[in-house]
Amino acid sequence: MWLTFLYQYKQYLLLGFYVLISIAFMIAKSDKVNINIKSAAITIISPLQKVVNDISNASENFWNSIEELKKVKKELIRTREELERLKEASIEIEELKKENERLRYILENQKKINFKTVYAEIIARDPSNYYSSFMINKGKNYGIEINMPVITYQGNQKGVVGKIIEVAPNSSKVLPITGVGSFIGAMLMDLRYAGIIKGVGKTADYLVLEYINKEAPINFGDLVVTSGQGGIFPKGLKIGRIIGFKKVKYGMFYKEIKVKPIIDFSQLEDVYVILKSPDEKIIDFFRENSVY
């Protein structure tokens, strides 16, 4: 009888089972449970993502090589001198040269940072359209821990990218400053007024700087840097520039300011993780006060 019942209503029982598991996960909401499960799963999936990323890069390189060859062909026809020169230059040397330049660029950038850093490449992005986290190809094995700051260079500009939120042995997940749930201690570089800068996700292309004194004589284009007060980011890293104001929400005392990030996140390919352990006491303090 039970078997008949089970067989008859199996679809509803299965639905109930899946729904219960999903709700249990959501209600548990425990960081440790979530992080442990995610970390274990990422360890399994990240090699697949690396392979896909490598294939993607290889095909992109292949396509670029074809484009490059077309240009070279045109130039060969144009002058004999260039023909002679291009004959000698092989694609392999060209590739080595590019690689050499890239490595030199990375080394120079690492020298400019006062902290020890790990260079990492982005291997995957958040599959959803709401969140904007991304995966990098370095993890615990390189000394990376949760809440370590992530920065990058674009041209000669150094800027804050985000922080580490999950770590697996050979990969980590980064929450960008633009992402939902990102909060950083920030201040106006010239005026020294401190506040908190938060990400608003993909619905906007700016950050919001909160808790800045209403009397602060701010100007468009003012630079916003990290204040070093959140326990994660060192002081003085560039975040962005002021592009506008929002309506005052918190009575008469504070301003809400729109900030355009220094970093163009659509161009982001590689990052540097600063190997600076977070100050747990400060983080706990903010967590208790519901800032993180």
Add this chain to the structure above:
Amino acid sequence: MKRQLLLIITLIIIVVFQSSNIIEGLKVGNIKPNIILLYVIYISLNTNIIVAQTIGFFAGIIEDILSQSLIGINALSKTLLAFFLNHFKTRIYTEKALSVIIVVFFTSILIRLFYFLLIFIFVNKVNFYHSILKIVIPEAVYNAAVSVIIFPLFRSIVERKRIWQRRL
């Protein structure tokens, strides 16, 4: 059983593809198509309810793991989507491209609204107006457009499997 395994492997490939840099190249504005959701819709319309719910649940849970989102949010929304879509599949004529586009468009909107509702309840406040305008509707339009190309691809995977089973 082998068919279910194939469907799961296909799902894993799709999930890895969805989180890869390749799909970033397909972004229009800030929106990329949600291939995982399209796969769940296709499976819900073309398999039995047990398979549909299972694929829906696992698609959601893997997406939750790879995403910044709380585990369970996508799992719950995609399981329920699979259940209801499969329940009404006999009333949906999926042979015509236009009906597929309409189904995908409205399903994408409904599931995203449910998803944001869950985020609002369990995670943090959501700006619904901006989310609908800048994420929900553009994503639904993109999904509907991509479904015309991707559904035949999914069909070929499933049908190839059926031929292979008959040969055995």
